[in-house]
Amino acid sequence: MITLDNISKSFNATHAVKNISLTVSAGEIFGIVGPNGAGKTTTIRMMTGLLTPDEGKILIGKYDIVNESIKAKAILGYVPDKAFLYEKLTAREFLIFISSIYSIPRNEALSRIDEMLELFGIKDIEDELIESFSQGMRQRLLFASALIYRPEALLIDEPFMGLDPFGVRMLKGVMEDLSSKGVTIFLATHSLHIAEELCHRVGFINKGSIISIKTKEEIKGMEGGLEGLFLKMGGQENNFC
């Protein structure tokens, strides 16, 4: 479903991402972990089309994100790490706007909006301006907007930012449900215990390169689990431990 073919990206002659190749299949939850500045966000931003790779190719489904961006974006959902939204719209108006730009027919959109507002627990504040929302509420709204058009692949940068324990629990359930329905999820996170619990595979990124990919089973069999592995990998590469 998602293919990264030898992608690289540099900023001012410094490699942010270097020769990453990866395939994530339909229904898989793939996590990417690594220290700050390792290249997680740059990788995701290239996958969304916000940045263009200097080298390599990214396929979302069968579409190239650079050359067939409109088709690729139509099946892609994205939840960024910073929740900048249209502050002067209400939650409901924002979801109507998103449904419109994804060309969802009116009746289907309206029922889907109600469904999403209920699912993410923001029905009570649907007519309030987004500018008054807390970080957690914004995160819930972002998820609602990313799922409203039933994407085939979902890219998430720090999914649990600002969420309370109820929100985290609800979101884990939503992601597992989506995965069981065949939606591919690619997430970057620092919440190692959640990545360990949710992800079918986890990739370790450091200095722009993926240095290791482990399956859920492989991680379970290791001493200290994902956290132990992370510290070991980070220590080897960064000497910060």
Next chain:
Amino acid sequence: MLALLLKPKILSFKNSVNAGIVLRRLPFIAIGVGFWVLFYIGIYKVLSYVRGIEFFGEILARKLFSMTFFSLLGFLIMSSIVTAIASFYLSKDIPLLLSKPVEIRDILRLKTFEAFMNSSWMALSFMPPVFIAYGISYGAAAGYYLLILGCFLLFSLITAGIGITIAHILTRIFPAKRTRNVLLGIGIMLFLMLYFLVKALIPQDISAPEGFINSIMSFKTESPILPSYWITEAIFPVLKKSSFSIFYPIILLSNALFFLLLSEIAGLRFYRVNTERIQPSGERVGRGILGRYYPEMNTAMFYKDIKTFFRDTGQWSQMFIIGVLIMIYVYNFKSIPIKALSGFPFIKEIMVLVNLVLSGLVLSAVSARFIYASVSLEGQAFWIIRTSPVDIRKFLWSKFFYGFIPVTALMLILVFLTNLAMNVGGILMYLSLGTVVMLCISVSGLGTGFGAMYPKFKYENIASVSMSLGGMAFMLTAFSVVIATLSLEAWIFYVYNFRAGAVGGLDFSGKIQIAASFILILLMNASAFYFPMRIGKKKLQEYTGII
């Protein structure tokens, strides 16, 4: 401590300036310098003409000098109040500053410096051509330039002190977000009162030079309690090389210190209480009559922008200012003594042309506020557009129509009303309205394209977008397109009426000139629309900045 608090700002500025950026901004700097030179030449010519008027010349030149500072006094105080509210109460660094072991007094001083710089930079950068023109015209010595620089700085500090004090008091009475609305009302009222005051002083028949001079002279800007009077009294004797008195510069200095101290006392008294009153709160919005409306993909962007416009005070409040300007504009045209001037040949045609030039200036200014800023209005939420299946070309077209429709309606009404006020009808009316529509298309395309080429998605106040270098460059380019178009139209008119009249019919050369001018008008306006839109689309697709 103030130096320490200023350090992040200075370092941010230093880090944002490098050879590459300076090179990229070179065209804007060139446009700015060109404008500065033209402004200087214009002021110098007007001053030379005024000083040449028998008996009254010198008095008039002095009067114009004091009237300039009188207008600046009002403008700078209003500007200081608005920027002080933004700097002291709405700025994003305030929570950080308040949470650190920094004395309130130091925060107040930092914000005073910011408010002073933000409110007076425009006056400080636009006034030098006026000062230089006066200096050259009077053959002033180097001391004049030093004196005017120092006095103008003190004058600006007085206005900053007054503005900041009023801002603290207003915010004590109203929460900061509402203060801007209240302020806007006060500003408009003051402006209207001043206008009608001036209008009442000026006699209706200003066609005779004596009447015009008398009306200017009767306008009392020279009250000894006003800083504009002090600065005139400090500068003019040096300009005329008569004498130099330290009295008025000391008055300016003591008042600058007094008002800065007053603003600090007001700040120490109100600032902490005021900042606690400004907390975000949930606001439920009614769905209204369009609550069940579901826009299609192509209209969703437009619908969202319209909704946001009417909910964002920073945006819709600008309509009032523009409304007042237009009212005065129309009223002025109604006051033009067309009958008294009817003896001049082609006076109606000339007045239509002058009207179009002035409305072109209004078009450029309004477009900078509403069309140039429309792409940047997306703010840091622009990632939503970039990651969704929205074609950037369609996005730009939506922004184009968002600005083009209201601006064209406004300009058509404006030119139609002013033409009516001057009793202009028939072919001249149709031609001027046609020209307006063409200019609205090209300037709207130019504005949308420039806005896409130089977007500013991170801003504190949307008004600052149109005041950026890109915004200024757009305004000057748009006005150049207007002037070039109208000059070519005037040339067609000249060839058709005068040269053809002189040789008893339109010869081959005349026909060629008319056809060439016509083609040039179309080509220039089409280019002004097409190229910026095209380059803007490309730049926006490749945009990797702050989103």
